[in-house]
Amino acid sequence: MLGFIVNPVAGNGRGAVVWKRLETELKRRGAVYRVRMTSKEGEAKKLAAELLQKEEVTHIVAVGGDGTVSEVINGISESGICCPFGHVPAGSGNDFARGHNLPSDALQALERILAAGKQKRIDLLRVNGQLAVNAVGAGFDGQVAKITNEAGYKRWLNRVRLGTLSYVISMLRVLVSYQPCRVMLTVDGKQEQLENVWLIAVANIPNYGGGMLICPGAVPDDGLAEVCVVSGVSRWALLRAFPLIYRGAHVRHPAVRFFRGRHIRIQAENPLVVHADGEVADVTPVTVEVARQRQVVSL
Ligand SMILES: Nc1ncnc2c1ncn2[C@@H]1O[C@H](COP(=O)(O)OP(=O)(O)OP(=O)(O)O)[C@@H](O)[C@H]1O
8 A cells, every 4th residue: 555745845835736636646546545744844754654664555655855755765764664665756856856767747756656667776875874865965065954954044935935045045155154174085995185175975866956966977776876076166166167067067177076986984174064865964074875775766
């Protein structure tokens, strides 16, 4: 039986709208399912584990954005029950859906899940005892995630359906004050001493932060993470180069380097904020490990 976890506020209310369409279709088909609506942050994780442990649910579907996907996958993992996962995107960024080529149309996504045709095992990233589905980042973007989640303007802008603008405001705030520092990056035992590092992004899929192609070579089921390091660039050169990331054209920029591996250790001169899928998860030093082929996804 399918169990749906719905975040009604995802995508500035799109979650509730998408669920109405899905519910109508499920009823039309006479499908048997369970549904739980989230009422606050962190609840999707608990609800996913409960559906698996207390109901006869065998397949969990997250309806929402990347935050909901991340919480549900962590809930499945903590339940100790192995189950296929499906996703109907209804968020603002929907990087997970993009990274796995899931249909953006809700009914098409549901159709694929119900057909239970193509399923694939995907890698996940483990950091500080939790799983990230898309990416882990340290430094500049960790700081952006931190101040956005703490900022009053995020709630206000979400209310007027301009949630993504809060990240742009935070990015500009961090850009003027951020102090790049020396980082020791160890990828599968190989050490690299890096100077004036702005950020280190460890990704399982190419896209990040609502469509930036930070790690264009990341493959979600190859057992490896792609690591993007931005270093040795001035504040203003970084700002000028920023739009390149939306096309993945930053790969040729001299300030950008890439690594690939399974076991990534980040140690920095100053403690750097670390985010996992946009939520603050830790500070450096930190280890990110590829949890190989951990989750079955309906595609
Ligand atoms: N009823 C609720 N009220 C407020 N926040 C909620 C509620 N239910 C879930 N949340 C929180 O909403 C946050 C955002 O959800 P989600 O990431 O799914 O949508 P999004 O931010 O619009 O999409 P994306 O991450 O793809 O940009 C999550 O961190 C989640 O914990």
